[in-house]
Amino acid sequence: MMTSTLLRCCAVIFLTHLFLIGTIGKEFPTLDHIRTKVDDATQQQTVEDMIFRTVGDRFSDFSVVVDSSFLPMGKEAFQLDTVGSKIVIRGTTGVAAAHGFNHYLKYYARCQVSWTVQQVHLPGVLPPVTPAVTIVTVNRYRYYQNVCTVSYSFVWWDWSRWERHLDWMALSGINLPLAFNGQEAIWQKVYLSLGFTQKDLDEHFGGPAFLAWARMGNIRGWGGPLPQSWHQNQLELQHKILARMRNFGMIPVLPGFAGHVPAAITRLYPNASVSRLQWGRFEDPYCCTYLLDPQDPLFSHIGGMFITEMIKEFNGTNHIYNADTFNEMRPQSSEPNYLSKAGAAVYAGMLAGDPQAIWLMQGWLFQARDFWQPAQTKALLQSVPEGKMIVLDLFGEVQPIYNTTDSFYGQPFIWCMLHNFGGNLGMYGTVKTVNQGPFLARKYLGSTMVGTGLTPEGIDQNYIMYELMNEVAWMPQPFQILDNWASDYAWSRYGVKNSNASLGWQILLKSVYDCENGFKDHCDSVVVHRPDLHKTQRSWYKQEDVFTAWDHFVSASNDLGLMDSFRYDLVDVTRQALQEWAYIYYQDLMETYKSGDLIKFRDAAEIFQQTLSDMDRILATHQNFLLGRWIEDAKSLATNDQERSLYEFNARNQITLWGPNGEIVDYANKQWSGLVADYYAERWSLMTKALTTALMEGKKFNHTAFLLDVFQQVEQPFTLANKAYPNYPTGDTLQVAKELHQKYRPRTL
Ligand SMILES: *[C@@H]1O[C@H](CO)[C@@H](O)[C@H](O)[C@H]1NC(C)=O
Ligand SMILES: *[C@@H]1O[C@H](CO)[C@@H](O)[C@H](O)[C@H]1NC(C)=O
Ligand SMILES: *[C@@H]1O[C@H](CO)[C@@H](O)[C@H](O)[C@H]1NC(C)=O
Ligand SMILES: *[C@@H]1O[C@H](CO)[C@@H](O)[C@H](O)[C@H]1NC(C)=O
Ligand SMILES: *[C@@H]1O[C@H](CO)[C@@H](O)[C@H](O)[C@H]1NC(C)=O
Secondary structure, eight states: OOOOOOGGGGGGHHHHHHHOOOOOOOGGGGGGTOOOOSSSHHHHHHHHHHHHHEEEGGGGGGGEEEOOGGOOOTOEEEEEEEEEEEEEEEESSSHHHHHHHHHHHTTOOOOEEOOOOEOOOOOOOOOOOOEEEEEEESSSEEOOOOOTTTTTTTTOOOOHHHHHHHHHHHHOOOOEOOTTTHHHHHHHHHHHHTTTHHHHHHSOOOOOOGGGHHHTTSSSSSHHHHOHHHHHHHHHHHHHHHHHHTTOOOOOEOOOOEEEEEEOOOOOOTTTEEEEETTTOOTTOOOOOEEEEEHHHHHHHHHHHHHHHHHHHHOOSSSSEOOSSTSSSOOOOOHHHHHHHHHHHHHHHHHOOOOOOOOEEGGGGGTTTSSSEEEEHHHHHHSSSSSSSEEEEEETTTOOSSSTTHHHHHHEEEEEEEETTTTTTSSSOOOHHHHHHHHHHHHSSTEEEEEEOOOSSSSSSOOOHHHHHHHHTSSSSOOSSSHHHHHHHHHHHSSSSSSHHHHHHHHHHHTTTTTEEEEEEEOGGGGSSOOOOEEEEEOOOOOHHHHHHHHHHHHHHHHHHOHHEEEEHHHHHEEEEEEEHHHHHHHHHHHHHHHHHHHHHHHHHHHHHHHHHHHHHHHTTTTTGGGHHHHHHHHHTSHHHHHHHHHHHHHHHHHHSSSTTTTTTTOOOOOOOOOOOIHHHHHHHHHHHHHHHHHHOOOOOOHHHHHHIIIIIIIIHHOOOOOOOOOOOOOOOOHHHHHHHHHHHOOOO
């Protein structure tokens, strides 16, 4: 699309820069083949096309060069320069060039391309880059995705949404993404060829919104069966996704066989040695998955068939496969010998399909320290030759594993920021450990760190944390002054320098985003959880800080109100402020209940419900906070009425009951318009009715009876309903936010 001029003059400078960056940590020649196989010209073209999608006609102001000859083993770099009237971006890979383009957008043109909102109002004359700037990353890999992200966030996406997201990945400098779509279609081929029936598979695969957990053997069949049209659609998507990832110079991580098999294995292979795994509170028939004994010869047979079939379908491989055999599940034996054989078998299954296989494993299982003692951990990690496995230190920003395991007992690892559970929306982050953690990990004695990563369970929340992590991945050292970084963030997010917006972000960064100890669970707002008499909300920040930040955002709205990115943030900070108020009013509600004063209780209940209704109202004003969007996206993938209702049920169940009987109720809660009004507020309304009755009758509130009622009257009916919700915003963000600010702000605590 764009013609680029290769400017050799700068090559020498570029090259020297690269060699100035010393090597820290251990190198792994075993990983040298885990790199792009696509030629420079194709990568360059792919970046040019992305620039065109991002800035339209202004693409001609940019010139891109992808030149891998600058690439010393394992290093990636970009260079920005001005030649004539053009901004010249040179990268060692497509990803590096795309990230360089993004660096220019953020720090020179003051634009921001984020998951959903984009602010790309380029200045009429592009600011020059003088002198040229070269940035090198020592992070060989920049990994992206949790195995759950595909279910919590991407599940209903079509190609156009994927295409934008792949652009975002490239802009973010990610070169090692999971590519998990369509794997059930491959499994279907493999299992049918082994003699399993369609019915066996229908009971095995989960529904679209639950595939992540069915794949890991946590559950089976829940939300299914998967229609054939789903397989077809996902296969087509995966072909496009893989091609695009590869053309950007990324290394897609494909799935491997972790050992979980359909229950019918016992019919087809009566001699196969299997065990069953238990996950949470799931019961038959959705639990428990069959795990093929790693020592059974069938194991590597099936594993090999799967990889062979996948490589055939997807035209090759980049040799890296993910498998998580014991994610959140206890192995049947804690004998190191058993764990070692289990690990070796998973790897043998990969080798059977690809002799150059590398196993990528989520290190999440090691969070269960009671089971994974040093002997067990070492046995699993060393079951594979050194350097043939990469471990994701999944929760690096809160509870890293590398420093309790001598750097994963010699296996290479990637330091990851997990940050999010279930795609919950509450403001939260651990800026300090994100800013510093990767550098500490690299400096750790005998460090085997080979990269950084993002491993959120869900996206479309707390954008600022992900921007920070993506930048840290290319930094030689932590940001010195995060206040300055926050101002830069605000500036590129809105395209205009605004002191109030800057202050607002600085305050948030020092309060909600500066959680010192981090969490192992998710948003605990009273709004989104089952009503209860004894709720508490964690307080790692002062509520007043949220309100003050809110003041600043409201003050900035006259200047920035036309920017969609600003409106998004104004909705989000208003949502957070109302979440704080909901907790304050919840406490009032409980006090008046305990005091036994019915009149006061009714007043408090009215105020509490009003807060929920105001929250729904502000959320309704922005496209990205709508239940309707999630449900309509789900339905849009259906090819007939039956699929439509299956997909709608999947969409509704995942974000509420999560299982037939609320097995993980509210885990994937979302503060979305429609959900707040028809689900969270309805539950609270039932609660205040029950408490009113208890007060009137002078009886104790019966929590057990309430749980039954709320399940039967609100929760389950919500998952089965098919009321349509708008897929477009209602009301004006600025007007509603100002009105609510005026209404709530003067109230004193
Ligand atoms: C199962 O094992 C038994 C005893 O070793 C053997 O007789 C039988 O042929 C095996 N069946 C299959 C299907 O392999
Ligand atoms: C398959 O990959 C090869 C190179 O690895 C490429 O030449 C060919 O065009 C690809 N085919 C398809 C259908 O993508
Ligand atoms: C590991 O590193 C984290 C983060 O720096 C720290 O909180 C923790 O105490 C360390 N653990 C050990 C055993 O050193
Ligand atoms: C910042 O907020 C103050 C107080 O509301 C206001 O007077 C001022 O105009 C705002 N400045 C900008 C740049 O928006
Ligand atoms: C509470 O409700 C449950 C379920 O309806 C009932 O079985 C139980 O007896 C009730 N407890 C009290 C103390 O009334």
